[in-house]
Amino acid sequence: MAGRARPDKVVPITSGRPVTSYDVARHAGVSQSAVSRCFKPGASVSKKMRARVMAAAEELGYEPNAIARSLITRRSNLIAVLISNLTNLYYPEVLAELTQRLSAAGVRVLLFTLSREAEADEVLQQVWPYRVDGVIASAQLSPAHVAEFEKRSVPLVFYNRYLNSVSVSSVCCDQEDGVRQLIDGLYKAGHRKYAIIAGPPDSVVGVERKTAALERLEELGLEDVPVLGEDYSYENGFNSVNELMAAGGGPPHAVICANDVVAIGALDSFRVNHGLVAPRDISVVGFDGVGPASWKSYDLTTIRQPVRRMTEAAVSMLLSMIEEPEMPREKRVFSGILRTGSSAKFVE
């Protein structure tokens, strides 16, 4: 590109600091504003100018500085994604989809993971300084937190969370409907004795699944259903089954688990510790439809969350809230898709 080296006019491509629009302007013999306009789609620039500037930019290896741009445009082109526990098998899929879609929309992702849901305070303090254009939160925020978003006019979309007390946009999988589908199928298959292995009490989704299950069972005339467990882990499923069996009274007919991983733990425990094999001796259902749910050793009956659609909805909602701040809040609830497998006797 540079041809033979000319000692007094070295192309500063290897110089210390990044190339700025001024460097390009000087090199092309035009003004800085011209350079800026060349990088703005739809700006008023002649093609002669554009060609000159682009050539110079190319030659110098110029990349517009997004930081400087953000400062003046008041648009960081960043959105923050808050995720509570990435180790839950379900979330990596969501995160991958989200970043993919956001990237495609030209937005960059600032990732924040919360190990404890209570960490929200600290994390939000880290979010504000970056003047993100919006936030997708799959973590528990309080009404006070949501108020902060309002005050700062930062668009927020909840993913699989919501708050009844305040008006927030959200995308959720219909937990209640999913649980109903599961229970009804189990009931039709003749199961009358149930147990529930619940998730963490501080997970809205988890609590909802548990509550929905209890309600539906009650509607069907089944009460005093034992509820065990307290998190989303394999161990929780595994140990809860042991507890359940130790309590005497024989095994239940069917176990409704907080999610797939718990169901997998339960299945293993039934088989390994108690010699009960699904679907012959026991029925177990999960929730989420993660990859391992379809592994042959488990082949879960579960509700698959339509992650594609949900992430797509979350992203498009957020982007339109960014474009149009007065957009009314909206909740979008997607039904889960039933997957039947050999982990349960089940009648659709």
Added chain:
Amino acid sequence: MAGRARPDKVVPITSGRPVTSYDVARHAGVSQSAVSRCFKPGASVSKKMRARVMAAAEELGYEPNAIARSLITRRSNLIAVLISNLTNLYYPEVLAELTQRLSAAGVRVLLFTLSREAEADEVLQQVWPYRVDGVIASAQLSPAHVAEFEKRSVPLVFYNRYLNSVSVSSVCCDQEDGVRQLIDGLYKAGHRKYAIIAGPPDSVVGVERKTAALERLEELGLEDVPVLGEDYSYENGFNSVNELMAAGGGPPHAVICANDVVAIGALDSFRVNHGLVAPRDISVVGFDGVGPASWKSYDLTTIRQPVRRMTEAAVSMLLSMIEEPEMPREKRVFSGILRTGSSAKFVE
């Protein structure tokens, strides 16, 4: 805080745009520079000044604008994390650890996921404008890409990748050593007939595992080991076993898999399709030590990557490269930890 409302002096806490250091300065009756200094640890400020400013800042709900700060300090406090496929069970764990550690160090994470490893070009174009302070890449970059980093003086640390042709800092798990541990244990247990189910040919780590296995087997006098498979999926393990069995010649004694998920697929296939149960009829080993490896249905013999140590190393290397750009490049290789389970007859 504001006491009774005074119509003509409303605290602008709810006003449209974010509070700036000028607003705080005016409210506190000091200069903007004073405000700035109050938010800079170690700056020369009297305690009286600090108290006044902090009170004003508090009252107005001021958060320093990280974008503006980055512009002048030439430090974005952002680091980019490039991850190739989040759906590989192993990476969510890595990502969670990385963000956790980086957050703790006061650095924010810009996440980029590549669906195809070839996407690196596009992704890097998205990375440069943000003037990130550094990059952790768990994705395949070419020597040309690495040269770009050099040119731009952007610190780079590879995670479980490296390039022989150029000098780059990296953190890796010792694939060769891990494979050796696995094979030696299998060999001592008497296995003489092996098969390999490999990962994707464009994964350095995958290729390395395969090659290391073939070499070690050859050292032990075993040649003509069949190699099947081409990605990191459950299906790959599952189908490769079918192929292997269809090829005739009876089942192998032991199968070395590209990773745990492949091993799990293989185990399921052996059991479900061919009636072979580990460790009685067949031995299968994996690699990574992901969560499901220790689920009772699989109980894999595998090499667990020391993710904690590795992420810690990657983060600390990157941070010191940022502090001290002249820091020499360094490769850190960690040995994996053997986990023995019932998926293989194995002698330690």
Added chain:
DNA sequence: TCATAAATTGCATTCGAATGCAATGTTAGG
């Protein structure tokens, strides 16, 4: 108590790109 050193503070400028406005250059119509 007074001069001098040290600690604070404010002023003015800087980072790099975007943009309103005015000053040019171009084109088209008469």
Added chain:
DNA sequence: CCTAACATTGCATTCGAATGCAATTTATGA
């Protein structure tokens, strides 16, 4: 060929915080 209408371009300013330097205040020591 001339002028109005339009398209380009450059100038100067802006975004919000950080910082070198000078001015001011305070602390120190004789």
